[in-house]
Amino acid sequence: MSDKHAALSRIVGVEEHVTYPELMSRLPEAAVIEKGYLSRDEPFGRLSLLDKMSDTENRIRDLDAVGLTVQVLSYPLAGGDVLPQQDAPQWARDANDSLARRIAAYPDRYAGLAHLPLTNPDAAADELERAITQLGFKGALVSGATKGRYLDHPSFDPLLARAEQLDVPIYVHPAPSPKPARDALYGGLPGDFGFWMSVSGWGWHADTAVHVLRLLLSGAFQRHPGMKIMIGHLGEGLQVMMPRLDQQFHQFAGFDGLPSEILRRHVWVSTGGLFFLPSFMAALDAFGPDRMLYSVDYPFGSLESGRAFLEQLPLDAETLAKMTHKNADALLKLSS
Secondary structure: OOHHHHHOOOOEEEEEEOOOHHHHOOOOHHHHHHHOOOOOOOOOOOHHHHHHHHOOOOHHHHHHHHOOOEEEEEOOOOOOOOOOOOOHHHHHHHHHHHHHHHHHHOOOOEEEOEOOOOOOHHHHHHHHHHHHHOOOOOOEEEEOOEOOEOOOOHHHHHHHHHHHHHOOOEEEEOOOOOHHHHHHHHOOOOOOHHHHHHOOOOHHHHHHHHHHHHHHHOOHHHHOOOOOEEEOHHHOOHHHOHHHHHHHHOOOOOOOOOHHHHHHHHEEEEOOOOOOHHHHHHHHHHHOHHHEEOOOOOOOOOHHHHHHHHHHOOOOHHHHHHHHHHHHHHHHOOOO
16 A cells, blocks of 8 residues: 555545534524525525435445545534524534434544534533533534624633633634625625625635634634634635735734744644645645645535545645544544
């Protein structure tokens, strides 16, 4: 076996998705629309994709076909971040219990990131701890802002502290920007362009980059020096803005290093289904080989395209092994 094939003998996808139709039916439609998603009658994405998200039995065949060893499963849509604070904890608990059952059926192939009741930040910290210590999850996934508040808001400080204490990462996943920003930035465009620009066409990625920069500029990384953040799409644009960040923010007192240095300490970057070589090389150069992760963004990304991308990457065997599994195994404490 060549060194490259050895590096590809174990592949971990860190951002691969599930959904819970029975739980989603409990969400108030108005709150889902306010978050920026389509109504229940117009599911986000094709119905076939939502069916794939729900089916963790048959997808094993798809993983085997491309040699994907482990999927780290997460729920990426509206849930405990749109419900009233008294209702969100039970919804999140039910979602995590459902995910734990799916993982238990294939414990060598699946791991999990917790869904959190973010409208109730104290309960979110407690649910994170339950998911890690009782369900065996490996971290949490947070999709965008909650009621207009990003993770740098003081109300989320107990959650960040708990993640740091548990030594687990938070995956900052894209979601639509808060409604006032969506209206200003994407309103008034013809047809459906405004909606699609506000989500996967542009807005998701810009909003995630802003989310991470708010953590940086608010001092959250310094308040929580052990905080670990994961992002997708090869850095959500941050990978090409590092010199600009250093140029514009280096003069501010209180940073323990340049912005690029702080980001490299706290942020891990996955492919997130963005299989574009120039962007990958920019992310590798900006964040370094020890911060690179692999993901397909299943089922929105193509497993076959992801495998083909790995095969053609111009990397030495050790860097490829770090990106396909070694970094994820260490960060998420996966058994290999």
